[in-house]
């Protein structure tokens with residue numbers, strides 16, 4: 184029991200709760216954010232001075248503690264968390280309505296709600312205090328995510344007014360579109376896998392081990408059901424209104440309907456209007472309002488008969504194809520990109536869509552000026568799905584894939600078996616050079632901070648760098664002369680470049696940007712050949728002696744090493760002091776993973792992928808780059824691709840979490 188004698192603290196906590204309620208539930212703040220922050224600051228100070236008054240339900244506790252628990256405890260739901268059966272047409276909704284009418288054989292009302300697309304949660308309150316927050320799990324048992332849920336600002340830690348003694352709320356944890364975009368931008372900068380949609384992002388976030396990071400993500404909840412032995416009303420709608428008065432956030436867009444026509448109206452309205460909502464929605468939920476009627480209707484094996492979901496069609500929009508641009512990447516791949524008339528799609532303005540490659544474009548038979556349907560369907564980058572041929576101008580021109588590089592004018596080639604076209608001017612095509620430099624300085628390569636895309640472009644255009652060897656002769660003065668850098672940032676860049684001389688050989692090898700030589704292959708090559716000269720002189724067959732190096736990679740390495748300019752670059756880098764020999768600091772700590780092959784996939788909470796790779800190798804294990812029958816363990820993080828998982832399951836590869844892995848090497 185947390186009891187506080189300090190009147191000022193108690194009053195301040197109540198006052199802050201009232202303002203939180205006004206802000207998060209009523210959407211009617213009565214003070215400015217700044218004033219609110221001041222109150223919060225004052226409470227933090229008072230609590231610091233009065234440690235006896237600590238209360239986990241104080242509004243100050245939402246910021247999350249630094250404590251991380253290693254695992255989520257499994258908790259059995261008091262009431263199973265059911266799912267809903269889906270319908271996709273008004274006709275199916277009508278069938279459901281008629282079925283309910285027949286079964287009940289008495290008047291009934293239906294509550295229409297938005298189906299927010301996040302991750303479901305169960306919130307349990309005892310004596311008005313949030314005691315547990317549990318994920319859906321398998322519907323019977325879920326994960327205890329209480330510490331993380333405590334950080335969500337619109338989840339009341341304490342209920343208000345005449346709340347029931349013991350009550351459970353079911354709802355959805357959501358990530359607003361804006362926040363989703365912000366997080367993905369941040370992840371892109373950190374070269375982390377992007378979240379495919381706000382649902383995955385919300386589900387991933389709520390399972391993070393560090394509540395402090397959860398607190399930074401601005402999650403949000405919307406409650407859609409109340410459960411308990413002594414509910415205030417027999418009406419689901421009334422119960423939600425009561426829940427609101429307890430301080431719980433309820434969607435303001437629920438509607439109580441007496442007739443089917445009102446339901447149809449609601450569906451049609453939200454099918455269009457949902458595009459303007461700040462949260463992702465994937466349908467409408469219809470629920471029989473009376474709880475006693477719900478009980479009468481009962482359940483089928485998986486879902487209740489008293490509720491149904493109407494799923495929206497994946498959002499698509501019709502817009503005009505204005506032109507096609509061609510982007511040249513670091514490897515010379517030319518990617519066509521459609522410029523579109525700006526259109527609002529799933530909460531964001533879309534102006535461009537990828538066309539992938541020449542085949543994709545050809546299949547669509549695109550003409551400039553075509554009206555095209557674009558869809559987001561789970562992915563972040565919109566796609567053109569089809570052309571509305573009825574709207575095609577008879578005299579429009581078909582889009583032809585270009586034959587020459589848009590950047591340097593060199594002819595493009597297509598390698599056998601590849602969909603992409605490449606610019607052939609490896610040594611002098613500006614975007615290829617700039618792209619290679621960007622890759623060279625990247626976090627996983629030479630890790631030179633302060634050199635972003637724009638700075639590299641600036642240095643290249645000013646003639647200060649022609650390839651990455653020039654980085655090592657750059658001076659602070661040259662940077663300052665560009666009038667873009669303050670002395671401190673110029674100094675920092677030069678320092679970071681100098682520091683990169685100690686980056687280990689395998690990373691330097693990866694930094695060179697040899698086609699198809701990723702981090703794992705670079706590491707294998709460095710370990711096997713020990714020295715750059717051995718790789719320069721290696722034949723295709725010698726390279727292919729490494730099991731993971733196939734013909735494609737070996738050919739690419741041999742080609743790279745037979746280019747005089749690449750050898751000049753390597754020799755210059757060697758002269759300026761970069762590491763071209765494998766240092767023998769690959770300390771073997773144990774042989775616990777001897778003869779075991781690993782693949783790592785996904786994003787991890789406790790260590791970086793880099794660190795896991797090192798741990799595997801230092802304990803005698805081997806890293807492989809893809810799932811095959813040679814793999815013993817797949818170390819799986821968050822958001823790993825479903826195809827990898829499926830393949831691993833099919834091949835009987837052991838799939839382990841980071842906790843399980845750490846136990847293996849403990």
Ligand code: IVH
Pocket residue numbers: 265266267268296297298299300302303304319354355407408468487490492
């Ligand atoms: S009612 C038996 N109402 O959709 C009642 N669910 O398969 C079951 N969802 O995972 C849920 N908005 O998390 C309900 N207004 C709403 C909802 C909603 C989103 C999610 C829920 C569940 C899935 C239903």
